[in-house]
Amino acid sequence: MKQRTLAKKLTATGVGLHSGVRVLLTLNPAEAGRGISFRRTDLSGKQGEVIPLTPYLINDTRLSSTVVTEDGVRVGTIEHIMSALAAYGVDNALIELNAPEIPIMDGSSLPFIYLLQDAGIVEQDKEKRFLRILKTVEVKDGDKWVRFTPYDGFKVRLTIDFDHPVFNRGGTTFEIDFAGQNYVEEIARARTFGFMQEVEMMRSHGLGLGGNLSNAVVIADNDVLNPDGLRYPDEFVRHKILDAIGDLYIVGHPIIGSFEGFKSGHAINNALLRKVLADDTNYEWAEFPDNQDLPAAFSGVDTLAA
Secondary structure (H helix, E strand, O other), rough: EOOOOOOOOOEEEEEEEOOHHHHHHEEEEEEEEEEEEEEEOOOOOOHOOEEOOOHHHEEOOOOOOOEEEEOOEEEEEHHHHHHHHOOOOOOEEEEEEEEOEOOOOOOOOHHHHHHHHHHHHHEEEEEEEEEEEEOOOEEEEOOEEEEEEOEEEEEEEEEOOOOHHHOOOOOOOOEEEOOOOOOOHHOOOOOEEEEEEHHHHHHHHOOOOOOOOOOOOEOOOOOOOOOOOOOOOOOHHHHHHHHHHHHHHHHHEEEEEEEEOOOOOHHHHHHHHHHHOOOOOOEEEEOOHHHHHOHHOOOOOOHHOO
């Protein structure tokens, strides 16, 4: 299977969920082997240089996955666009933005899926590399935990646990196996969510400044405030899976393995990636020159989105 990039350049505008700043976002094709990278077009000199993405640059995980470089350059809330890139198997792209945060769009990854569909995906002249999990790797933080286990495909199972009645109405556990289920139908529409009583606390810390009912599910005392309600009965746990797929794709390669978690979040997801990479007996790199040898989860035209 060959690496992939965008067929053409595309631009979009939106607002940062936490910064509240208007953002011009540009998605650019990139050469084979370059990976996913970011560039802040509003900065100059060394701060305005291209930032190749790695798990070791996720240095702020307060409510999102945020790149923070040694020079203090920030690229925030990258998990939704990374989730969409994972779904379409995009290996190489340069993402430019003129603000410190990726726009939130509608709070899901669906607008980014549409952008990728508009841009088109093309194959390149190098083989795609997969990260194959070879043994169980787990990270715990109090009662939270996440783990990888070996699996010939890609499967995600998450459970959420919030002390609020709205979460129990549609289910708190969801599993998706991409060998037989579809990212766009099952995951992409699930939006980020938050509690109304936390809004003032978040804003006092400079977070959530761009949030509203058009880009997040807002939870009040007994129900959601959004007039149209939920997109899925269990939209909350599905969004956590959307986030996790984006967080895991920060490693820059599709993962062959099973991911499972309880009360997972950006920090613990990133810690798991770092723990895997810290020991080369945890994983191996795999290529599939013959597409017939691919695990079924990756055999569709658009991998997870097929």
